Amino acid sequence: MGGHLVTVATCSLNQWVLDWEGNLQRIVESIHLAKKAGARLRVGPELEICGYSSLDHFHELDVYTHSLEMLRKLLEDESCHDILIDVGLPILHRNIRYNARAILLNGKILLIRPKMWLANDGNYREMRHFTPWMRPRETELFHLPKILQEIQGETHVLFGDAVISTPETAFGAETCEELFTPKAPHIDMALDGVEIITNSSGSHFTLQKLDVRLQLIMEATRKSGGVYLYANQQGCDGERLYFDGCAMIIVNGNIVAQGSQFSLNDVEVVTATVDLEEVRAYRSSISRGLQAATSNAKYQRIQTSFELSPEDEDTDIWKKPTLPRPPRYHSVEEEIALCGGCYLWDYLRRSGTAGYLVPLSGGIDSCATATLVFSMCRIVIQAIEDGNQQVIDDVRCICKYGKEGELPKTPQELCNQVFTTIYMGMSKQSSAETRGRAKELSDAIGSYHVNLDIDDVYEAQKKLIVQTTNFEPRFKVHGGTVQENLTLQCLQARIRMVTAYEFGQILPTARGRPGGGSLLVLGSANVGESLRGYLTKYDCSSADINPIGSIDKADLKRFIAWAEKKFDLPCLHGFLTAVPTAELEPITQEYVQSDEADMGMTYAELTVFGRLRKLNKLGPYAMFQRLVHDWSADREKVEGDEAPFYTPRQVAEKVKRFFHFYAINRHKMTTLTPALHCNDYSPDDNRFDLRPFLYPPFWKSWSFKRIDMELERIEKKREERAGKGKETA
Known part of the structure; x- marks a missing residue:
């Protein structure tokens, strides 16, 4: 059995779609930096060999062919031996396209692990390009193409949901979206004794999203215990998304290493030395032990004699676990x-x-x-x-x-x-x-x-x-x-x-x-x-x-x-x-053009409309029902409340005006300049906000009629209440 101090590495790479040799060079550089820091395990971003944002190129066989060719070059590179490598690439298996991870060691493939839960909302269309692996904890054989058979010395490798067992521990791979799911794979892995979880991500930036990401990872290991290695794409890889890096290592709910969120470094490697005994002690609670003992989620373990922590390294008095540190955030x-x-x-x-x-x-x-x-x-x-x-x-x-x-x-x-x-x-x-x-x-x-x-x-x-x-x-x-x-x-x-x-x-x-x-x-x-x-x-x-x-x-x-x-x-x-002001009309002594006057609503109100329409998924009637309370002129003013005070009729007019102009101008979104994506209520028609651009007139629509009916009911109730108040007085 090996020791209990393990040095691990994760990274952020500024990959570029279809930049095959450039992407491989950055992968190799990250492996070299990880080895230089003494790491025995390295994890990289999602689909790092081809670039995450290849989109409909994933329908082209060239992408799978070239990905395997780059994988062969990586396997042949002896400078990348003596370290376990978790690398991302697309795989064609039995004529089905998968978003996968390949676990490599000393020029051999130990496992190909396909992604199980695909991102398919907002900016993501993974179900358009890939099929999820829907058989948890099951594996089968993947038939290697000839260019890999020569390297592997075999015709097949394991393909599916399994974990890697070393003499001193076990680690399993999780991919991006799987972390965000209610029943994330790391839960069952942890209950089955897996102590190190790797996560390769292609997670894009939006304002203040890092807080959500950090909380999810910290909570995952705070609840289940363990070491979590998070890798992410960084930079613009060819789309309107910016991937904000921030590779990190978390142990038992505490951050021990965190990379930069924004950087011009094409390769950034984050390492930490972790103590597996701390994981075992943290997991020793009775409730967790009972759940683990009764869990039916048992993973196939792929055995390797490669030690993450050779015995002699633990005797080095200078080697010690990396201390926890507070998370680092940026302001908006x-x-x-x-x-x-x-x-x-x-x-x-x-x-x-x-x-x-x-x-x-x-x-x-x-x-x-x-x-x-x-x-x-x-x-x-x-x-x-x-x-x-x-x-x-x-x-x-x-x-x-x-x-x-x-x-x-x-x-x-x-x-x-x-x-x-x-x-x-x-x-x-x-x-x-x-x-x-x-x-x-x-x-x-x-x-x-x-x-x-x-x-x-x-x-x-x-x-x-x-x-x-x-x-x-x-x-x-x-x-x-x-x-x-x-x-x-x-x-x-x-x-x-x-x-x-x-x-x-x-x-x-x-x-x-x-x-x-x-x-x-x-x-x-x-x-x-x-x-x-x-x-x-x-x-x-x-x-x-x-x-x-x-x-x-x-x-x-x-x-x-x-x-x-x-x-x-x-x-x-x-x-x-x-x-x-747009300054498109003549300026006179009596008139200066104003944006908000022209629009009939303030920019702050537009932000509210945008969030309710996209994030809360509210149509005209539901939005009116929400805002008639949020913007009520009768509500009690509380600290931090900056919403306007409007009567129900004013709210109805505002909501109808917004949806009227939204509908008649929707065609403009089809030619909207590609925008750097920073908010989840962007109206970008080309990738993000997939809605029609030819609507029937909203002024004649049933939704507007329902607003009028609801407004009439509210005003009638208000009149009745006012009348009763006068009688009481």
Whole structure:
């Protein structure tokens, strides 16, 4: 029997879909780092060989062929021997596609463990691509292809739900979603004496999600005891999700090691030395012992003589268990800055483009997008100072202005190389304040700034209408109709989109960048505006990537207020106090366009509507029933209650207005710029929010009629109650 002190390793890898050799190189590097730290067991992220977000590529046989080819290279690499390896890949078994783990040791496959519970909600479509293994604690034989038979020396290996037994302990594999299920596999494994659980994940970031993830893992081991190794994908692997790493090791409910949640490191390995005797002592309670003794959940154990803790290592007086430490969290503001910055850097370096361009309006949304790019530059400069060679190589490849090979030394210097801001004004609609704020922000962050007016282009396009129809459209402040007003606003908005792409394509060449290239255009429509449809289809909200597309106005304001101090950007204060306006209508002494006035609802109310619609899954009638209480004008005010006070009729009007505009503008979501996913009520039609885009008129719908009926009943009851009160008085 081996000793009781075991060094284990988990990791976060910045994999990239279908980057076969790059992914393998990062896997091998993580194994080398784990071995260097003395680890005898290493676990990596879900589907790490091919990249988690391969999506419908999982229908292609090439993905399975190339995954096995990379697995062979890993098995042949003797530098990866003398350590148990838990690696993720897709497997085709009996013509069924599985999301699987391969447990490897010294060039041999010990077990292929398929995922049992698949993620199939929100951003995940695993049931579209894979079949779950529905036979708990059962195994069968997997017929190896010839390229693996030569390595294995056998034609078959075990496939299914089993665990690995070493001389001193046993460990079992759990995959991502299985942790989140009510009856997670780790429960039965723990009851059967498995002391180490590995979890390979492809878990994406949303604001404050880490707390949920940590609580689940801590509770799993707090209740069952044991060592839990959590590995996760990190970075942008080709989709609109950011995987936020945070590999960790937890023992008996206590964190002993936690990796970074946001990092530009392509490979990050987390190790800890754990004491198996602590697990055994923790599990010695009578209630747990009785459950374990009577449990029928018995796992097949695959025996190996490989010791996780050789006897002689325990005699080393310097070797001791890693001490527990408190969990590390980021605030919402930090999460926005770090997630947005890291995602934008991954997207930029992997897209092979010259940089980013943002139409900077002088409002808080485009300000937030620009500040996120500046956050990216700060993170990159810090990585350069830390000696991150991958980042240094990427910066040298992207930054081609000035002296060849010279690295920028400040975030502003890097910003000037990779980031262009452009203010596209109209003489009668744009204010000196917004133009000034845009210029001031550009100066502060160092972006290459373009200040221009689109009046001539606008007048030329407007002239086409006059020449063709003999009719001149007017704004409503000049006596025009709603349709005329809308036409002229959309005309400006779409000219800005065309102009942004025009300058994005030509500016690198005009600035003398070797090789030219194009800039990626960033969008700045927040989640509330998209939900309400308060944007012009194919205007400057149409872009290549929208880093704030699933962040609401309140969180954006918190982020800007935080960045004002943290990034030393006092100019951001003016954006916080400015009234949100699209500036698409002429400014007069009596009228200045206001977003919230145009929408007929506040941004805070939009956030509530969005959460109730998506997270609580409420339709118009159910939402009215909920809000008539939550927003009741009769409720007692309590501390922290910031909800508005509305009568039932006002609530009915608000709910119906929201669903009316949501329905008629739903078609805009089909062309919505891909947004970095940060919130679970995003209206992104392309991946996340799968709903129709052609609805019958809500004003004539049965759901609105039911709201009216319920409103009538409520008001009648209120009148009766008021009448009884008068009689009593």
